[in-house]
Amino acid sequence: MDVRLVPLLLTLGVSAVYSGSHSLRYYYTAVSDRAFGLPEFSTAGYVDETQIERYSSDNGKSEPAAQWMKQNEGPEYRDEQTQILKGNEAVFKHNVKVAMDRFNQTSGTHIVQSMYGCELREDGSTRGYEQDGYDGREFLALDTERWVYVPSMREAQLTTQKWNSPEVNEPERERNYLENICIEWLKRYLGYGQAELERRVRPHVKISDRQSDGNTELHCQAYGFYPREIDVKWVRNGKDDVHSEEAKEILPNPDGSYQLRVTAEVTPKEGDSYACHVEHSSLEEKLIVVWPGPNKDGKNMVIIIAGVVVAVLLITAAVVGFAFYKKRKAKSGYTETASNDSPASSVARA
Numbered sequence: 001m002d003v004r005l006v007p008l009l010l011t012l013g014v015s016a017v018y019s020g021s022h023s024l025r026y027y028y029t030a031v032s033d034r035a036f037g038l039p040e041f042s043t044a045g046y047v048d049e050t051q052i053e054r055y056s057s058d059n060g061k062s063e064p065a066a067q068w069m070k071q072n073e074g075p076e077y078r079d080e081q082t083q084i085l086k087g088n089e090a091v092f093k094h095n096v097k098v099a100m101d102r103f104n105q106t107s108g109t110h111i112v113q114s115m116y117g118c119e120l121r122e123d124g125s126t127r128g129y130e131q132d133g134y135d136g137r138e139f140l141a142l143d144t145e146r147w148v149y150v151p152s153m154r155e156a157q158l159t160t161q162k163w164n165s166p167e168v169n170e171p172e173r174e175r176n177y178l179e180n181i182c183i184e185w186l187k188r189y190l191g192y193g194q195a196e197l198e199r200r201v202r203p204h205v206k207i208s209d210r211q212s213d214g215n216t217e218l219h220c221q222a223y224g225f226y227p228r229e230i231d232v233k234w235v236r237n238g239k240d241d242v243h244s245e246e247a248k249e250i251l252p253n254p255d256g257s258y259q260l261r262v263t264a265e266v267t268p269k270e271g272d273s274y275a276c277h278v279e280h281s282s283l284e285e286k287l288i289v290v291w292p293g294p295n296k297d298g299k300n301m302v303i304i305i306a307g308v309v310v311a312v313l314l315i316t317a318a319v320v321g322f323a324f325y326k327k328r329k330a331k332s333g334y335t336e337t338a339s340n341d342s343p344a345s346s347v348a349r350a
Contacts, residue, residue, distance in 0.1 A: 022186060
C-alpha cells in the first residue's frame with residue numbers, strides 16, 4: 001500500500017492485538033480521481049503488523065509483500081488473488097460513485113475505504129471486524145454481536161438497509177468469512193511466517209530531561225523493539241503513574257522494529273523519584289529505568305528490573321516462550337477456485 005494512504009486509514013482503526021494473539025486484516029481504498037497521485041484502487045493485506053500482500057490498479061497484479069509469502073504461495077495462488085481483486089476494483093469504483101450520489105456530490109476528490117479482518121487470541125477465541133469509511137470518516141460498521149450493519153451517518157442508511165435485508169443477508173456471509181475462512185487463512189499464513197511473526201526483540205530505553213521555569217520535561221524513549229505492542233509510562237515514587245499530555249504514538253522503524261517516546265511534565269520535590277516503566281513481550285520482567293535527577297550525568301542512571309535494586313545490576317535479555325502455531329502442511333496442487341473461500345474475497349459488493 002502507498003504510504004500516503006496511511007493518514008486516511010486512521011479513522012478505520014482496530015483495537016490492539018496483544019501478545020500471543022494474531023490478526024489478518026485487509027485495507028481497500030478507492031478514489032474518485034488521481035488528484036492525490038494515488039491509484040484509483042489499491043489494497044494491502046497484513047498479518048499482525050507485517051504487510052503480506054498488495055494490489056494496485058496501476059499494475060493490476062496481486063503481489064507478495066513478505067518474502068515468506070513469495071516462497072510459500074505460487075503462481076496459481078497469485079493469479080487467483082489477482083482475479084478476485086480485479087473484481088473488487090470494479091465494485092469499489094462503482095461504490096465511489098454511489099457514495100458521491102448519497103452525498104449529492106458531482107465533483108471533487110472523494111475516497112471510499114474498507115478495513116476488515118479477524119483475530120485469533122492466545123486462548124483460542126476469535127473475533128472479526130469490518131469498518132467502511134468515506135472521505136476519512138466512518139460510513140458504516142459491522143456489529144459482530146448482533147451481526148447487522150450499523151450506519152455511522154445518515155447517508156449510510158440506504159446501504160445498511162440493503163445489506164441487512166433478508167434478500168441480500170450480507171452480515172451472514174461476512175460472519176462465515178470472518179469466523180471461519182479468515183481464521184483458516186490466518187493460521188496458514190502464521191505457519192509460513194512463524195519465524196518472522198513470532199520473533200521477540202527487546203527495547204532499548206533512553207531517558208532525558210529538559211528544565212525550564214521550575215518545571216521538568218521527562219522523556220523516555222523505547223526503540224528497536226518488536227512486536228509493536230508495548231506499555232511505557234512514567235511513575236513517581238514507585239507507585240503513582242504520571243500523566244502524559246502527549247499522545248503515545250508507536251512509530252515504525254525502517255528495519256521493521258518500532259519506537260515510542262513518552263513525555264511527562266513534572267515539578268520535582270525533595271525526596272521524589274521518577275522512573276520509566278517498560279513492559280514488552282520480549283522481557284521476562286518489567287524494565288524500570290530511573291531518572292537520575294536534574295543536573296545529573298545520564299550515564300549514572302540506574303536500570304532495575306521489577307524493582308529489585310542491587311549495587312551492581314546485570315540485565316539479562318530473555319525471549320518469552322510462546323505457544324507457536326503448528327505449521328500447516330500445504331496441500332500439493334492447491335486449487336481453491338470459489339471466491340468466497342479466498343483470503344481477499346470479502347466486501348466485494350456495491
